[in-house]
Structure formats: structure tokens, C-alpha cells
Amino acid sequence: MITSLVKKQKDFFSSGSTKDLKFRKTYLKKLQKALTYYEDQICDTLYEDFKKPKFESLASETQFVLFELKEALKNIDSWSRPKRVSGTWINFPSSDWIYSEPYGNVLIMAPWNYPFLLSLSPLIGALAAGNTAILKPSEFTPATSGIITKIIAEIFPEEYVTVIEGGIKESQELLSQKFDYIFFTGSTKVGKIVYQKAAENLTPVTLELGGKSPCIIDNTVSIPVTAKRIAWGKFLNCGQTCIAPDYLLVHKDVKTKLVEALIKSIKELYGNSPQESPDLARIAHNSHYNTLKEMLIGEQLLFGGDFNDKTLFISPALVDEPDLKSKIMEDEIFGPLLPIISYDSEEDIKKHLSHYGKPLALYIFSKNKKFRERLLNGYSFGGGVINDTLLHITNSKLPFGGVGASGVGHYQGKYSFESFSHQKSIIKKRFWPEIPFRYAPYKVTEKIAKKLKYLFN
Structure with a gap:
């Protein structure tokens, strides 16, 4: 089931649908509407799982996520727009750019301590950046995981976003797949396991871990x-x-x-x-x-x-x-x-x-x-x-994140978008003028080579 689901999401990403900004905004708005509608029920499930006070559920989970959604919808156009940077004399005339592109099919593994916030917050960044996503919430907060599954299933086709519930067995099966990016929040001990599995496929990761603060x-x-x-x-x-x-x-x-x-x-x-x-x-x-x-x-x-x-x-x-x-x-x-x-x-x-x-x-x-x-x-x-x-x-x-044993990478707001995006460097040139000294034979121009460093500044 998981293997076929990953394939479906990869195929859907390959269709190019998620790269369309209008498509991304439409689903982020649907998510925003659903979370507003279900907010009280989400708080109820957090109370059911570990007696979390409603004020804390609102302040540190649901409202936090709704703010992230608002920020993403407000800024997704500017975040996605290619960024022009200054060029160097060696490339003159040229225009130099950074393009943000989604990684593809991502896996988000969430913990039990803030089960709603730490599931949905990275998901928003992943979707804003244009990825498809599989979300694995914690088995230790079953009521909250259940309502997350319900909300996601109501909004998203499974080839775009889906939730896999379960425990260690399901997590191991997910980590055996080849994802394009993995986002994990949890203990340093489990983070090392995730990192090792990701390394087998050279999959980039964000690891939000912990430590003795x-x-x-x-x-x-x-x-x-x-x-x-x-x-x-x-x-x-x-x-x-x-x-x-x-x-x-x-x-x-x-x-x-x-x-x-x-x-x-x-x-x-x-x-x-x-x-x-x-x-x-x-x-x-x-x-x-x-x-x-x-x-x-x-x-x-x-x-x-x-x-x-x-x-x-x-x-x-x-x-x-x-x-x-x-x-x-x-x-x-x-x-x-x-x-x-x-x-x-x-x-x-x-x-x-x-x-x-x-x-x-x-x-x-x-x-x-x-x-x-x-x-x-x-x-x-x-x-x-x-x-x-x-x-x-x-x-x-x-940016929110750790260093060393407390984490790899960071996220929040624009930083979430950037974490789930590959930054692609592009130089755009015209067909004129043509600079001859870079071409062989080099005997005439080799004296210029030692001075090239001045042209890079």
C-alpha cells in the first residue's frame, strides 16, 4: 500500500500540477477554511489525548498553524518568484538568478508533544513550495492523529497529500521508500535512525530534535x-x-x-x-x-x-x-x-x-x-x-532549528518554504558580444588567466 501510494504521489508531482501557484493557493485556502471550522474539535482531541488545556491548544497549536497559513498565502507569490542577484564581470553581460523549485514527494514525521502543530506547520511549508506529501503523525496521540487524517482526507486527493497512521512498523516501511525530502521532528535517538535511512538514498532532510536546553x-x-x-x-x-x-x-x-x-x-x-x-x-x-x-x-x-x-x-x-x-x-x-x-x-x-x-x-x-x-x-x-x-x-x-545533535536545518514562515525548495542557480546570457579569450588555443591568452580573479569581483 505505502509503496504504491508513494508512486502515485511521484506520478502526480511529475504531472506539474503542484508547481502551479493558483493550484497551491487553492488548497492552502481549503486547508485554512477546514482548520477554522474544526478548531474546537481539534482542541477536544488534544484534551482527549493528554488533557491539554484549551488555551494552550489554541495558543500553541491551532492558532499557530492558522498564522502560518496566513503568512504562506500572503507571501507565496514573492517567495516563489525568481530572485535576481548581481553578476560578475567574467560573465558580462548576463543576468543571474535563483529559482526555487519543489523537491518532489516529501515525508513529514511528526511527534506526540505538539501533535497538531508539528504535523501541519511543516506541511504548510511543503505545500507552499509545491511538493506532494505523506504525513505520519504520532501513534501516541490517536485522537489528534485521527482528526488530522479526517481533515486531510476531506481536502486533498491522496496522490497530493495523505496521512499514514500507525506505529513503528509503518514508520519503518515509510523510511524504506525513496522520498525526495524528509522532515522529522522527535528525539535525537530516532533522528539518527531517520538520518541513516535518508542517507541510503542521499535524501535531504530537516531534523528537528532536542537536547538539554x-x-x-x-x-x-x-x-x-x-x-x-x-x-x-x-x-x-x-x-x-x-x-x-x-x-x-x-x-x-x-x-x-x-x-x-x-x-x-x-x-x-x-x-x-x-x-x-x-x-x-x-x-x-x-x-x-x-x-x-x-x-x-x-x-x-x-x-x-x-x-x-x-x-x-x-x-x-x-x-x-x-x-x-x-x-x-x-x-x-x-x-x-x-x-x-x-x-x-x-x-x-x-x-x-x-x-x-x-x-x-x-x-x-x-x-x-x-x-x-x-x-x-x-x-x-x-x-x-x-x-x-x-x-x-x-x-x-x-529561523527555528537546532545544530549538531539538536537538529539539521530549520523552518518557520519563509524558512519552511526554503527548506522544502531546491535553490537553483541560473545565469542568462545573450549570443553577443562574444569574448574570445576563454577559448583555445590558450597560448595567446594564458597571461590573462592569472588576472581572472579580478574579473570575478
Whole structure:
């Protein structure tokens, strides 16, 4: 089934239909209309899958996607238009251009933590660029995957866009096909598998992965504001956010005050009994829930850490000074557990940051501009925010992506369109005038060759 479906999509792409801008706009508008119509039902499925609060579903999933659609429809003409660039003297007279062309048949593999956003957002970029697409949503959020399948089937013929539901078996079968581009969001571990499979066919990829994103707090900050912004960024979606602060490195002089302020902020956000709060999601599936529970074994808790096995509830937990070799500091946490580690000098910060690979995000809370700039310029990471968390993903004019183990490539807005497009270089020449010195025999013109470098500028 999957093999024949891939062939149908490749044949449809070869027909040239998706290269027509009017065709692309028509289907993007249909998608926009359908998502607006189904928005409440989408929020209901997100709640069914892991009790995601409706505000979070709207703000971080459906409205985010609708904004991406609006941006694509507004800008698709200019994004698609050939871009003229300046030429060189060696080619004079000529006109030099960059043409954007779609890759062809693409595979989009989405995760479970933002199952709607991270399925539809890359899909919009793929369609705006003129590709056909197969979308593989997560099996761990079946209700949301189901409504995505329903919406896509209502709008698109399967030879243009279709959804393949299922688990590891279906993912393996998809990865055994020869796609023209693969877009994967998920863990670094699985990302490596996807990369290896793509390499067999030299298929280009975007990999949106993760890592242990640090949050550094010095002794110049406003403690109450810092605490509230960290608590919001960390516990949004119950900590199941790839760019959530994974651990805090806080100056020893303000650690006690920050912990007190964090506890106060958590209570303000979710009440004295977070389990009863309608504003805190649950863990998406059993396997990850059990992993998070294991992370707390043997750790010193400053606050929280309550569990409910029936509802997959974990309350926001503050963990005091875990060892770098502990389970909670081994891998990305991806849940409502927040390790707090004190530092005394920038050497201490370096020891911790250099222990891990390049993270997807880095956050710095400080009024000290020189300190901030040293950190920004001294470490490699995907993106970040000064004196807040998560917000860099909200600006579609900024590319979103990782580096090294946290990802390959980037997307969002125009960057999504570019990720799903091959940039084709074109030089246009006339038949006159004809420059004779480039042709053999070279004896007369060989002295000119050493000076050619000046003609390239």
C-alpha cells in the first residue's frame, strides 16, 4: 500500500500540477477554511489525548498553524518568484538568478508533544513550495492523529497529500521508500535512525530534535519576573516542549530566593493542588510517564513530584543539585521536572554546558550585557531568548532549528518554504558580444588567466 501510494504521489508531482501557484493557493485556502471550522474539535482531541488545556491548544497549536497559513498565502507569490542577484564581470553581460523549485514527494514525521502543530506547520511549508506529501503523525496521540487524517482526507486527493497512521512498523516501511525530502521532528535517538535511512538514498532532510536546553540565571535579575517566566516556559504542555528549559544554572547568591519564587509562581499558575488544575496537561503516554518517574529515584526534591498512575499526572517538581551522571541529567527530560544547579563562576557554567551536546535552546536571565554576550558568542545552540523563555519560536521571521545533535536545518514562515525548495542557480546570457579569450588555443591568452580573479569581483 505505502509503496504504491508513494508512486502515485511521484506520478502526480511529475504531472506539474503542484508547481502551479493558483493550484497551491487553492488548497492552502481549503486547508485554512477546514482548520477554522474544526478548531474546537481539534482542541477536544488534544484534551482527549493528554488533557491539554484549551488555551494552550489554541495558543500553541491551532492558532499557530492558522498564522502560518496566513503568512504562506500572503507571501507565496514573492517567495516563489525568481530572485535576481548581481553578476560578475567574467560573465558580462548576463543576468543571474535563483529559482526555487519543489523537491518532489516529501515525508513529514511528526511527534506526540505538539501533535497538531508539528504535523501541519511543516506541511504548510511543503505545500507552499509545491511538493506532494505523506504525513505520519504520532501513534501516541490517536485522537489528534485521527482528526488530522479526517481533515486531510476531506481536502486533498491522496496522490497530493495523505496521512499514514500507525506505529513503528509503518514508520519503518515509510523510511524504506525513496522520498525526495524528509522532515522529522522527535528525539535525537530516532533522528539518527531517520538520518541513516535518508542517507541510503542521499535524501535531504530537516531534523528537528532536542537536547538539554540550559537556562542560566545570574545575580542581577529580577527574581519574581524571572521565576514566573521560567515556570511558564518549563511547565507549558506539562514540560513536554522541545525548547523548554531542561535545567537551571543559577548563581549561588540568588538560588534560595529563586527557588522560593519558583514555588510561589507554580502555586499561582496551578494552585496548591496542581492535580486539580484545569491548566496543567498530562503526560502523553505510559512509557514516557514511567521514564519520568524513574528520573526522580534517589533525587532530592525541593518541591512537588506527586504522581497519579491512572491519569499519568506528574506535578511540577524542583530537583536540588542532581549529579551530572544521574538519570535526570543524562538525557532530555521532556516533562515537568526541573533540576536546579548552583554555580559560582563562569567556569562552572562552562563545565556544565560543555558536558552536553549543542542544545536546541539556551536561555539567559541577566541585566549584565557583557555576561550575556560572552555566553551567546561562546556556545553553540539552536536559538534562545534573553530574560524570557520559548518566545523565539513565535516570530516567523526567525529561523527555528537546532545544530549538531539538536537538529539539521530549520523552518518557520519563509524558512519552511526554503527548506522544502531546491535553490537553483541560473545565469542568462545573450549570443553577443562574444569574448574570445576563454577559448583555445590558450597560448595567446594564458597571461590573462592569472588576472581572472579580478574579473570575478
